[in-house]
Amino acid sequence: MQIQVNTDHNVHGGEGLAAYVKTDLENSLSRFDGWLTRVEVHLSDNGGTKPEDKKCVIEARPGAKQPVAVTHHATTVDDAYAGAAHKLKSVLDTLHSRAHDHKGGESIRHMAPPEDPAQIGVIEKETEAPTSP
Numbered sequence: 001m002q003i004q005v006n007t008d009h010n011v012h013g014g015e016g017l018a019a020y021v022k023t024d025l026e027n028s029l030s031r032f033d034g035w036l037t038r039v040e041v042h043l044s045d046n047g048g049t050k051p052e053d054k055k056c057v058i059e060a061r062p063g064a065k066q067p068v069a070v071t072h073h074a075t076t077v078d079d080a081y082a083g084a085a086h087k088l089k090s091v092l093d094t095l096h097s098r099a100h101d102h103k104g105g106e107s108i109r110h111m112a113p114p115e116d117p118a119q120i121g122v123i124e125k126e127t128e129a130p131t132s133p
Helices: 014-028 077-100 117-127
Strands: 002-007 036-045 054-062 068-074
Touching: 002 014, 014 036, 014 077, 036 077, 054 077, 068 077
Parallel strands: 002 036
Antiparallel strands: 036 054, 054 068
8 A cells, every 4th residue: 555645835744744644544544455555645734714724635545446535624734634534444444344245245044054964953953942831
């Protein structure tokens, strides 16, 4: 998984901020390492008078799927990044489970019956309801 961090000229932090973001994303998205091909982080400061003028956009590119992007606005760059990272993890959890946990997959109904005839009796005895006197 390739991680790229972009900042505009109003965001201060340089290489230290980029290293922190890369390390944090590698740790929090390690579950999706083979599935994600690239993650791009864009940190910007609108420089406006609004209190929430810092913005973080994170775009993730899962293999064989459309790119997914999340945005979070906050008062600080750290809060904007943390909010966007949390949103991205939630979105990727949902997409990954939809792609890999198919309804109608392996279940007890699709299992082959036991080969050992003695096991059949054990299973039937366990499932029978006890009779009360």
